[in-house]
Amino acid sequence: GNSVTQMEGPVTLSEEAFLTINCTYTATGYPSLFWYVQYPGEGLQLLLKATKADDKGSNKGFEATYRKETTSFHLEKGSVQVSDSAVYFCALSSGNTPLVFGKGTRLSVIA
Amino acid sequence: DVKVTQSSRYLVKRTGEKVFLECVQDMDHENMFWYRQDPGLGLRLIYFSYDVKMKEKGDIPEGYSVSREKKERFSLILESASTNQTSMYLCASSLPGNRNEKLFFGSGTQLSVL
Numbered sequence: 001g002n003s004v005t006q007m008e009g010p011v012t013l014s015e016e017a018f019l020t021i022n023c024t025y026t027a028t029g030y031p032s033l034f035w036y037v038q039y040p041g042e043g044l045q046l047l048l049k050a051t052k053a054d055d056k057g058s059n060k061g062f063e064a065t066y067r068k069e070t071t072s073f074h075l076e077k078g079s080v081q082v083s084d085s086a087v088y089f090c091a092l093s094s095g096n097t098p099l100v101f102g103k104g105t106r107l108s109v110i111a
Numbered sequence: 112d113v114k115v116t117q118s119s120r121y122l123v124k125r126t127g128e129k130v131f132l133e134c135v136q137d138m139d140h141e142n143m144f145w146y147r148q149d150p151g152l153g154l155r156l157i158y159f160s161y162d163v164k165m166k167e168k169g170d171i172p173e174g175y176s177v178s179r180e181k182k183e184r185f186s187l188i189l190e191s192a193s194t195n196q197t198s199m200y201l202c203a204s205s206l207p208g209n210r211n212e213k214l215f216f217g218s219g220t221q222l223s224v225l
Contacts, residue, residue, distance in 0.1 A: 036214075043115070043201055043216030044154075089153065098144060098169065099214060103153035 002027045006090045006102035013080055013109050021075040021105045023064075023090035031094040033057075033066050033073040036101070038087040047075075047088070080109045114138070117202050117217040124224050130189040132220050134202030141207035143185035144214065145169075145177065148199040157200075160185055161207070192224045 007022040025031065032051045036044040048057030053068035062077045073090060090102040118133035136143065142161050146154040146169075156169030158177040166177050174196060178186040185204075189196055199221050203214040 041218070043203075043218045044214070045216065046213045049213075098156055098159050100156075101146075101154040103151060 002031065002092055002094055002097065002100045004090050004092055004100055004102035006088075006105055008103070008105065010106040010108060013107070015082055015109055015111050016079045017109075019075070019077040019080045019084075019107070021088055021090075021107070023073045023075065023102060025071050025073065025090075025092050027071075027092055027094045029094050031092040033064070034091040034093070034099065035062070035064055035073070035075050036089040036091060038089065038104075040086070044089060080107070082109045082111050085109045115202055115204055115215050115217040117200075117220050119220050120218065122220055122222045124189075124192050124222065126193060126224060128189075128192050128224075130192045130222065130224075132187040132189075132200055132202075132222070134185045134187070134217060135183050136185075136204040136215070137183065138204070138215070139182065140204035140215070141182070142205045143179065144203040144205075145175075145185065145187045146201045146203065147171070148201055148219070154201065157187065192222075194224050196222065197224045198222060 003026045034049045035047040037047045038044045048059040050057040050066035056065045064073050064075045087104045087106045089104045091099045115136045144159040145157040155171050160166045160179045176188045199219045201219045202217045205214050
C-alpha cells in the first residue's frame with residue numbers, strides 16, 4: 001500500500017539556518033506529493049505540492065523536488081525564521097484514494 | 112476563503128458516553144474527511160465521504176461511525192467512548208473532480224475521554 005516516511009523530530013534550528021526535512025514514499029502508480037504545515041493551535045494547511053516526477057513545488061521560501069528515482073520529496077528552506085516553527089507533514093495521493101500522511105516533523109526555530 | 116468549522120475546540124467525556132463531533136464547511140465541497148492526530152503516529156484516516164449519504168471506511172474506523180445527511184456537514188460519532196480514543200480530531204474537505212488536491216482543515220477538536 002501507499003506510505004510516507006519522514007524524518008523524526010523534533011528539529012531545532014537557529015534563525016537563518018538551512019532546513020532539510022527528509023521524506024520518502026512508497027506508492028503504486030504515479031502519486032502526487034504534498035507538504036502540509038500545522039502552526040500551533042491551527043489545522044493543517046497546504047504548503048506546496050508536486051504532481052509529477054522532477055516537478056518542484058515552492059511556497060514561502062520552501063522548496064521540494066519530486067524525485068522518482070529516489071522516491072523522495074525532501075523539504076528545504078535556505079534561511080528559516082522563528083515564524084516557521086510548526087509541524088510539517090509529508091503526504092501523498094495516488095488515484096482516487098485519500099491523502100496518506102507521514103508522522104510529522106516538529107520544527108522549532110530559536111532567535 | 113474556505114472555512115471548515117469544528118464545533119468544539121476542547122471536549123471532555125466519560126468512558127461509555129456517546130460522543131458527536133461536528134464539522135461544517137461553507138464552500139460546497141463534495142469531499143469530507145475525518146482524521147485523528149496522535150503524537151508519534153501522525154494523521155490517520157478514520158472515515159471519508161465523497162457525497163451526501165455516502166461514507167467509506169478509512170484506515171482506523173473501529174469504534175467510530177459517521178453521518179453525512181447534508182453536503183456541508185460531516186459528523187463523527189463515537190458510539191461508546193473509550194480512553195484510547197483520547198486524541199485530536201481533524202476534519203477536512205476538498206473539491207470534487209481531482210480528489211487528491213488541496214485539503215482544507217478545521218482547527219481540530221481535542222477530545223479527552225476519562
